[in-house]
Amino acid sequence: MSHEAQKAIARQSLLLRSLPDQHVETLLSHAIWRQYDRGETIFLQEEKAQAVHVVLEGWVKLFRMTPTGAEAVVSVFTRGDSFGEALALRNVPYPVSAEAVSACDVMHIPSPILISLMKEDPEIGISILAATFTHLHSLVAQLEQLKAQTGAQRVAEFLLNLCDDETGGCDVSLPYDKMLIAGRLGMKPESLSRAFSRLKAVGVKVNRNHAEISDIALLREYAESDPAENWSR
Amino acid sequence: MSHEAQKAIARQSLLLRSLPDQHVETLLSHAIWRQYDRGETIFLQEEKAQAVHVVLEGWVKLFRMTPTGAEAVVSVFTRGDSFGEALALRNVPYPVSAEAVSACDVMHIPSPILISLMKEDPEIGISILAATFTHLHSLVAQLEQLKAQTGAQRVAEFLLNLCDDETGGCDVSLPYDKMLIAGRLGMKPESLSRAFSRLKAVGVKVNRNHAEISDIALLREYAESDPAENWSR
DNA sequence: CCCACAACATGACAATTGTCAAGTTGAGAA
DNA sequence: TTCTCAACTTGACAATTGTCATGTTGTGGG
Numbered sequence: 035m036s037h038e039a040q041k042a043i044a045r046q047s048l049l050l051r052s053l054p055d056q057h058v059e060t061l062l063s064h065a066i067w068r069q070y071d072r073g074e075t076i077f078l079q080e081e082k083a084q085a086v087h088v089v090l091e092g093w094v095k096l097f098r099m100t101p102t103g104a105e106a107v108v109s110v111f112t113r114g115d116s117f118g119e120a121l122a123l124r125n126v127p128y129p130v131s132a133e134a135v136s137a138c139d140v141m142h143i144p145s146p147i148l149i150s151l152m153k154e155d156p157e158i159g160i161s162i163l164a165a166t167f168t169h170l171h172s173l174v175a176q177l178e179q180l181k182a183q184t185g186a187q188r189v190a191e192f193l194l195n196l197c198d199d200e201t202g203g204c205d206v207s208l209p210y211d212k213m214l215i216a217g218r219l220g221m222k223p224e225s226l227s228r229a230f231s232r233l234k235a236v237g238v239k240v241n242r243n244h245a246e247i248s249d250i251a252l253l254r255e256y257a258e259s260d261p262a263e264n265w266s267r
Numbered sequence: 268m269s270h271e272a273q274k275a276i277a278r279q280s281l282l283l284r285s286l287p288d289q290h291v292e293t294l295l296s297h298a299i300w301r302q303y304d305r306g307e308t309i310f311l312q313e314e315k316a317q318a319v320h321v322v323l324e325g326w327v328k329l330f331r332m333t334p335t336g337a338e339a340v341v342s343v344f345t346r347g348d349s350f351g352e353a354l355a356l357r358n359v360p361y362p363v364s365a366e367a368v369s370a371c372d373v374m375h376i377p378s379p380i381l382i383s384l385m386k387e388d389p390e391i392g393i394s395i396l397a398a399t400f401t402h403l404h405s406l407v408a409q410l411e412q413l414k415a416q417t418g419a420q421r422v423a424e425f426l427l428n429l430c431d432d433e434t435g436g437c438d439v440s441l442p443y444d445k446m447l448i449a450g451r452l453g454m455k456p457e458s459l460s461r462a463f464s465r466l467k468a469v470g471v472k473v474n475r476n477h478a479e480i481s482d483i484a485l486l487r488e489y490a491e492s493d494p495a496e497n498w499s500r
Numbered sequence: 501c502c503c504a505c506a507a508c509a510t511g512a513c514a515a516t517t518g519t520c521a522a523g524t525t526g527a528g529a530a
Numbered sequence: 531t532t533c534t535c536a537a538c539t540t541g542a543c544a545a546t547t548g549t550c551a552t553g554t555t556g557t558g559g560g
Contacts, residue, residue: 098411102493106414108407120400123393129404152389159392160356166399167353171362173406174341178331180413181339181453184516212538220414225517227539242526242538260335261515262549417546445508458547460509475508475556494545495519 040067040090044141047088048165049116053158057151066142070134079131083121085142089113092138093210096130097217107217109172110135110210120166122148123159135210180220183261186229188219190257193238193245201251208243273300273323277374280321281398282349286391290384299375303367312364316354318375322346325371326443329363330450340450342405343368343443353399355381356392368443413453416494419462421452423490426471426478434484441476 041062044050050058066085070076076087079098087094089111096108096117108130111117121128122145134140152158179188192215196206208215216226230240236256237248247253274295277283283291299318303309309320312331320327322344329341329350341363344350354361355378367373385391412421425448429439441448449459463473469489470481480486 098407100411100415101491104415104493106411108410120396120403123396124400126400129407156385156389156392159389159396163353163356163392163396163399166396166403167357167359170353170399170403170406173403173410174331174362176410177341177406177413178333178339180410181450182333182337186516213536217414222518223538224519224540228517231539258334260337419546446506455548456508457510457549461547464509 037067040139040141043090043114044088046114047116048168049086049088049119049161052161052164054155057155057158060151061143061147064144064147066144068140068142070138070140072134072136074134074138076132076134076140077128079129080127082125082127083118083145085118085144086116086122086148087118087132088116088141088143090139090141092134092136092140094132094138094140095135095214095218096132098130105217106220107214109169110214110218112209116165117169119162120169123152123162135214183257185219185221185225186232187257187259187261188221189215189226189229190233190236190238190253192219193233193247194250194254194257196245197247197250202249204247204250206245206247208240208245211243270300273372273374276323276347277321279347280349281401282319282321282352282394285394285397287388290388290391293384294376294380297377297380299377301373301375303371303373305367305369307367307371309365309367309373310361312362313360315358315360316351316378318351318377319349319355319381320351320365321349321374321376323372323374325367325369325373327365327371327373328368328447328451329365331363338450339453340447342402343447343451345442349398350402352395353402356385356395368447416490418452418454418458419465420490420492420494421454422448422459422462423466423469423471423486425452426466426480427483427487427490429478430480430483435482437480437483439478439480441473441478444476 044062044065045058050061053061070092076094077083091113094111094117096111098106098108100106109117117132118128122143148158152162179191183191193206196209197204212226213223216223219226221229230238233240233253233256236252238253239246239248277295277298278291283294286294303325309327310316324346327344327350329344331339331341333339342350350365351361355376381391385395412424416424426439429442430437445459446456449456452459454462463471466473466486466489469485471486472479472481
């Protein structure tokens with residue numbers, strides 16, 4: 035991908051898209067561009083934050099390791115997503131680790147650049163706050179899912195988010211591997227397999243990384259139904 | 268409680284404590300003080316945010332209602348905690364509802380005051396960002412708990428957070444009712460009861476709202492152990 | 501004082517999920 | 531091509547959790 039095309043993607047990110055052009059150019063001109071291989075670490079939990087990150091291509095996961103070695107996936111980001119905004123302004127350690135889950139292009143905006151620009155124009159603080167709030171909101175939504183839905187329902191919602199909001203049927207490609215989907219939804223890969231089997235009953239067929247949804251409305255109804263009511267298999 | 272004592276508590280909140288005195292006084296002088304009864308609603312999901320809230324006394328829960336009426340508790344705040352910072356600067360709807368779970372005193376700082384003050388001094392933006400980041404961090408920690416620990420382990424961690432970091436034994440009072448504790452930890456009240464029973468094996472005795480921990484180190488070891496290893500009841 | 505009721509505990513049962521142990525399969529390396 | 535390995539699936543079983551039913555208890559209102 036050309037450098038210009040990458041810049042265009044960066045400009046659409048939540049962090050940059052509402053900033054005046056002049057500031058965006060300053061930030062882009064100081065940014066560091068890097069490629070990562072699948073499985074490569076971008077940063078580790080407890081490291082001090084030194085940059086804001088913008089994914090230009092590929093997929094990146096944020097996760098936490100528990101003392102026993104289990105990993106909890108916190109979010110998965112792709113083209114046009116930015117993360118680490120809130121930390122860049124304060125010299126604090128990352129609460130999560132970041133890893134490329136596919137080959138990736140990632141842009142890094144060094145924190146000092148952002149901080150000095152923010153002193154000139156507080157408007158940048160608002161952009162950072164907006165991005166941070168979006169992340170907060172998505173964590174709240176995730177918590178709600180985990181606390182109030184069964185595994186199969188979370189999978190249903192995951193699939194619905196991949197569709198456009200239409201009604202009727204829909205074909206989607208699973209964006210990353212099933213192990214990661216399972217982690218993202220807080221279950222084991224075996225449970226994910228079983229959840230997919232169960233969704234056959236509401237018109238979902240999965241083959242490899244391809245899913246076929248026969249009726250979006252039906253799937254949505256299933257995702258939002260009361261778990262206790264689905265006693266009938 | 269006297270008004271002065273309440274102000275002292277507000278001053279210690281994450282939002283205000285790092286601000287210059289002059290700004291703190293401005294905010295306090297424009298704040299609205301209110302009392303709430305147990306069960307009273309402070310704001311509803313989807314309402315537009317008009318203030319930042321600081322709990323001065325009592326307990327407040329933030330929660331989301333699912334389409335089916337199940338409730339997912341997102342956080343529980345008490346004396347000295349502030350919330351809603353990130354929304355106050357932007358005219359967006361609350362992603363959660365807030366309800367007093369005991370009789371409460373809550374201070375409200377109207378957003379326009381905060382916004383106008385921020386235009387004078389961008390430093391306030393940093394304070395807001397710091398508070399928001401703290402909330403983000405606590406949501407990440409909660410996600411990790413839900414995804415990587417069993418119910419009983421989450422209860423163990425909850426109890427550990429009530430103790431000071433000492434070793435040895437410890438007596439604590441449960442801060443709010445068990446129904447709410449269950450909600451906060453993502454389980455049903457019945458499961459919480461069973462979790463408490465199970466913790467008897469690691470030296471925890473619970474009676475009414477009082478818990479007795481015979482060995483903090485032992486409890487911590489249990490909370491952090493691999494769920495799969497606890498095959499021996 | 502007594503009553504009603506919500507909070508809590510417990511047992512039985514069903515549903516869900518994790519764990520372990522096979523398989524199968526597909527993509528990349530030799 | 532063939533080999534190898536990780537990803538994935540499936541089945542059996544155990545542990546966990548939710549649900550429903552029932553009983554106890556403590557508190558606040560009449």
